[in-house]
Amino acid sequence: MIKVLNNIFVLEGKNIQYAFGPYKGLLRHIYFGNKADEKDFEHFEIRDISSNDSSCDIAWEEYTPWGGLRYKEPAVKVRFSDGTRDLVLEYDGFAIEEDVLRIMLKDKFYPIAIFLNYKIYEEYDIIARWVDIKNLGEEDIFIEKAYSCEINIDGTGYNITNVLGHWVGEGRRFKQRLDGGKLILESRKGNTGHNNNPYFILDIDANEDKGEVYFGALEYTGNFKILVEATPYYYTRLLMGLNDFDFEYKLKPSEALILPKAYIGYTDKGYSDMSHRLHRFVRDIILPVDLRNSLRPVLFNSWEATLFNVKCDEQIELARKAKDIGCELFVVDDGWFGERYSDSAGLGDWKVNRHKFPNGLEELIHEVNGLGMDFGLWIEPEMVNPDSELYRQHPDWVYRFNNRELTTSRNQLVLNLSLNEVKEYIFNVLDGLLTNYNIKYIKWDMNRPFSEAGALNLDIKEQKMIWFLHSKAVFDLIERLREKHNGIEIEACASGGGRMDFGVLNYFDEFWTSDNTDALDRLFIQESVSYIYPAKTMRCWVTDCPNFINGRTIPLEFRFHVAMMGSLGIGGNINKWTKEEIELAKEKIKQYKEIRHIVQKGDLFRIKSILKDEIHAIQYVYQGESVVFVFKLYEKFGRKQYKVKLKGLNDDKIYEVKYSDKIVRKGGAYLKNVGLELILDGDFSSQLIRLKEI
Ligand code: DGJ
Numbered sequence: 001m002i003k004v005l006n007n008i009f010v011l012e013g014k015n016i017q018y019a020f021g022p023y024k025g026l027l028r029h030i031y032f033g034n035k036a037d038e039k040d041f042e043h044f045e046i047r048d049i050s051s052n053d054s055s056c057d058i059a060w061e062e063y064t065p066w067g068g069l070r071y072k073e074p075a076v077k078v079r080f081s082d083g084t085r086d087l088v089l090e091y092d093g094f095a096i097e098e099d100v101l102r103i104m105l106k107d108k109f110y111p112i113a114i115f116l117n118y119k120i121y122e123e124y125d126i127i128a129r130w131v132d133i134k135n136l137g138e139e140d141i142f143i144e145k146a147y148s149c150e151i152n153i154d155g156t157g158y159n160i161t162n163v164l165g166h167w168v169g170e171g172r173r174f175k176q177r178l179d180g181g182k183l184i185l186e187s188r189k190g191n192t193g194h195n196n197n198p199y200f201i202l203d204i205d206a207n208e209d210k211g212e213v214y215f216g217a218l219e220y221t222g223n224f225k226i227l228v229e230a231t232p233y234y235y236t237r238l239l240m241g242l243n244d245f246d247f248e249y250k251l252k253p254s255e256a257l258i259l260p261k262a263y264i265g266y267t268d269k270g271y272s273d274m275s276h277r278l279h280r281f282v283r284d285i286i287l288p289v290d291l292r293n294s295l296r297p298v299l300f301n302s303w304e305a306t307l308f309n310v311k312c313d314e315q316i317e318l319a320r321k322a323k324d325i326g327c328e329l330f331v332v333d334d335g336w337f338g339e340r341y342s343d344s345a346g347l348g349d350w351k352v353n354r355h356k357f358p359n360g361l362e363e364l365i366h367e368v369n370g371l372g373m374d375f376g377l378w379i380e381p382e383m384v385n386p387d388s389e390l391y392r393q394h395p396d397w398v399y400r401f402n403n404r405e406l407t408t409s410r411n412q413l414v415l416n417l418s419l420n421e422v423k424e425y426i427f428n429v430l431d432g433l434l435t436n437y438n439i440k441y442i443k444w445d446m447n448r449p450f451s452e453a454g455a456l457n458l459d460i461k462e463q464k465m466i467w468f469l470h471s472k473a474v475f476d477l478i479e480r481l482r483e484k485h486n487g488i489e490i491e492a493c494a495s496g497g498g499r500m501d502f503g504v505l506n507y508f509d510e511f512w513t514s515d516n517t518d519a520l521d522r523l524f525i526q527e528s529v530s531y532i533y534p535a536k537t538m539r540c541w542v543t544d545c546p547n548f549i550n551g552r553t554i555p556l557e558f559r560f561h562v563a564m565m566g567s568l569g570i571g572g573n574i575n576k577w578t579k580e581e582i583e584l585a586k587e588k589i590k591q592y593k594e595i596r597h598i599v600q601k602g603d604l605f606r607i608k609s610i611l612k613d614e615i616h617a618i619q620y621v622y623q624g625e626s627v628v629f630v631f632k633l634y635e636k637f638g639r640k641q642y643k644v645k646l647k648g649l650n651d652d653k654i655y656e657v658k659y660s661d662k663i664v665r666k667g668g669a670y671l672k673n674v675g676l677e678l679i680l681d682g683d684f685s686s687q688l689i690r691l692k693e694i
Contacts, residue, residue, distance in 0.1 A: 001122065002101045003038055009094070009101060010038045011118055013125040016266050018118075020062045022091035027105065027116075029060040029152045032214070033266055049233075058233045060152035063105070063116055063131070065089045066145070073182070073227050075150045075239055076131075080110050081139035089114060111137030112251075124281045126265045131241075134256040143249040147225075147241030149262040153202070153214060156180065156230035161201035163528060165194040168516035168549055170497035171525030178230045185226040188245050190414070190450030190467055191494050192501045198224040199501075199532045200238060201274065208606055209647075210270045216240060217278065217532055219286070220260035221503035222471035223247070246453065248464040260503065271531065272647070276603045279534035283601065286505050287537070290487050295600050296510060296536055296567035297489075298326060298589055299376065299441070303333035304517065304543045305573035308342055310335035312357045314575070316367045321574040323371040325582060326589035329441055329489075330368045331376035336361070338388060343447075344411040347383050348390030350429045365438055376441025376489070377433065381426045382474065383412045383447065397422050399452040399466075409448035417473035418458040418466060427477055434485045444478075444508070446494040471503070478507045491539060500529065505537055510567055513538045517571060518547040519554045519562040520684075523616050523631060526565055527609060535620070536600035540564075541571030542585075554684050556581055560588040561629050561686040565599065565618055568592050595690065598622040605647040614642070615680065621648035624693035626655075632680035645675035650693065659689040 003010040008021035008030065019030040023043040030041055046055045054069035065087035066074035079085045089105040092113070096102070103116040113136055119128040129149040135141045161175045162185050176183065185196040192198060198218040206213045216238075218224050223243035230236050240262050249257055263281065267273040283292070300322035302310060310332060319330045334340065336356065338349030346353075352361050361377075368375045384391045384398060386408065391398070398413040400406055406413060415422050433439055453466050460469060478490065492499045493512035500511045511533075514525050522540065529538055540563040545553040563569065570585070577585065592599075602622030608630075610616040616631040630644055649655065649668035657664050657671070660679060671691075678687055 002096055002099070002118075002120065004094070005038055005041070008038075008041050008043075009103070009118075010041065011101065011120040011127055012038070013120050013122045013127075016125045018120070018127055025090070026056070026059055027062040027089070027091050027103065029062050032151065032153065033212075034268055053233070057231065060235060061150070062103075063089075063114065063150050072231060072237065073229055073239055074145060075147045076114065076133070076143070077145040077244075078112065079142040079144060081141065084110070087112075110141075111135065112141055121281065121285065124277055124285070125267070126263050126277060126281050128261050128263055130259055130261040132256050132258045133251060135251040135253050138253050140253070141251040143251055143257060145244040145247065146249075146257070146259055147239040148218065148259045149216070149240055149264065151214065151216070151238040151264060153236050153238075155204075155234060156236050158202040158204060158228075158230070158236050160228055161203075161531070162199070162226075163195075163197050165197070165497070167194055167495050167498075168514060168521070170194050170500070170514045170516070171521075171528035173528040173531075178228055178236070180230045180232070182230075183228045186243050186245070187223050188243060190222060190453065190470060191446055191498055192221050192224065192504070193449060193494075194496070194498050196226075197500060197532070198226065198240070198503075200226050200228070200240065201271070201531065202228070202236070202238065206270045208270050208272045210268070212266070212268045213271060213274045214238075214264070214266050215274045215278070216262055216264035217502045218260055218262050219502040219506055220471070221474075221499055221501050223467045242468060246464050246467065248462065249468075250462045263502065272605055275531055278532055279604065282502070282505055282534050283536060286502055288482065288507060288509060290482065291489055291509050295596055297328035297374065298592060299329040299331050299569045300327040300574070301331045301333055301443075301541060301569055301571045303378075304541070304548065304571045305575070306335070308335035308340055310356055312359070312364055315364050317575050318573075319364070319368050319371060319373065321577075321582070322570065323373055325570070325574065325585040326593065327373060327570060329374045329376055331378065331441055331443060332364070333378040333443065334380075334445070336377070345385050345387040347380055347385040347412050348388040348415075350379065350433070361437055369438060374440035375438060376443065377437075377439050378443040378445060379430070379433070380445040380447060381430060381477070382415050382417065384415055385412050387411075396457060399450065399455045400457060401452060401455050402457075407451040409451070412448055414448065414450050414452075416457060416459075417470045418460050420459065423473055423477065427480055430477070430481055431484060434481065434488065439488070441489045441491070443491045443493055443512070446499060448495075475503075475507045497525075497529070500533060505533070510537045510539055513540060513566065516549050517541050517543040518549050518552050519559040520552060520633065521549070522562050523610055526562070527606060527611075527616075527618070530604055530606065530618070534600075535566045535604060538566035539569055540566035541569040544572040544576075556584055557588070558631065558684045558686040560584070561631065561688060564588065564592045564595075564688075565629055567600065568596070591688070595627045598625050598627050602626070603648055607644060607647060614639075615644075617644050619647055624653070626691040628689040628691075630678060630680065630687045630689065632683075632685045634683040635681075640679050640681050642678050642680055643675045644678055644689075645673065646671040646691075649691070653693045655691045656694050657689065657691050659687060665694070
């Protein structure tokens, strides 16, 4: 609900409120938190300190322009065509259009309008914020910096949580207290990358079950920036949006720049509640409509099994085994096209390799479909190997300087998506594949960040917009494909989890969480990802041991249990699995199909974490049903007995609990307060507990 009282705007969700309004020439933030009586809201007077301490820096501004006596990080900075670099924004009214509160700010002199947009999703207690900037004049305006949202909260010393990741290390979460100064989380790589992720969690002393948490995520994939500033004036500011690094947008007369959406929330019930709100929101609002409500199929992916050495006969054999163990989708990863025998050639030549598939892809697809499975294919559309037909024909189709050596990474170059002919080429390739073959699933990969973004061969005048426009071009392509080919499932991948964000989840159905498929590392990675992203969006495979990353060997059941905590896939060479392994796989996949609605649609509780506990336990609760996965890594001092107290159950209901080969009936209050006694015997032992309300 949006309320307007005495020039104060109040956005109200089920539990939260957000209040701000114009006061004495500034648009001032008032409050973000649990509900109060809106009639009580008022503006606080700014406490002047001295002539050295600007009142604008002391004020909690809703969207800080650069200009005047402001030294804090501005939310927006522009340059007018006469060279003036200064904004004096004045409140110029509001409108409520289709549940969106639009606040209009105008410069006192120059013809620019900045609209701050707010939409509250009441059920979810999440606020969408975005900004559009319009040129009302006849000269160009240059936008040098423009964030999607600014947040002001009382006090300093907040803990900021994010990741400090890298390839196969996506889950390296850190928490850093900010008592003063600034902290920046960002990407400069063109994609979101593995290093930081475009979300924030701010809290003072929250834990899973209690404590105040401010959180948010950016609906953008690409160069993002989150800047948190602990000000000297006893409050913390946060800005989130497009990275201002190498950024400039030329806003032509009458043109509007619409910035990506930021979603923000608040809870006083700790991290679990934060995750529940975000997960429900992603599942119900962010994900593409087509497959939003369907469950993700159990897939087989060929990558770790056969790498580039994809051969029709062997894939058919894998497909038969995949069907036998219960897979529903068979995905051929890298290696099916062009002269692709390693990562050094073939990217860009999206024609079936006839040595590997003498009768075309049809033979395999026919077999896969005949077995009753859907077929999926890997592609990396934004890239090209210099050793490819495509590159030989179109050396000018990559971001390049003509007077410097090209910078390859994984032997590949980035296609110049500012060029229409490149976008058309990619569209036609994908459209052709989806039209000519019965493909139900695409894994869209991107295995290197940008370079040569400062090149001159862009088909745009605003060179520094290439970062923004490349991501937009990817999404436009996906939108066009979805319009023509309904119901295709599309997985985002960027060397594992380099494209995990709300922007991607608005167009893709899921992401590949990490190339790290070692079940132990995965516990860290998946736990970290689960803070923000729902299990349904995380693809998780069971692969072979010793694991290719670290040589570690972990029992198959443990590996299954870890992968069953997301959208399950099989990525091992099942042609080589023993009879016992195949039997276990059948049992586990059957079990997963019985519980996947709970995992994929349920609320997730991080009960125990290997980051601090001896065991790791994750629980999912969905409409009277629940599953708990419990893991022990290694046996310490002969201890085998552990207590697991459950969460999210109804105190007054009785549950049938299946675990450790027994079935018991217990009340919700008992399970919560007393808990279950589990025997976890030996290193890498794991258990699955199933509960149903009766
Ligand atoms: C990186 C991905 O993360 C892998 O799963 C696989 O698809 C390879 N690329 C293929 O080159």
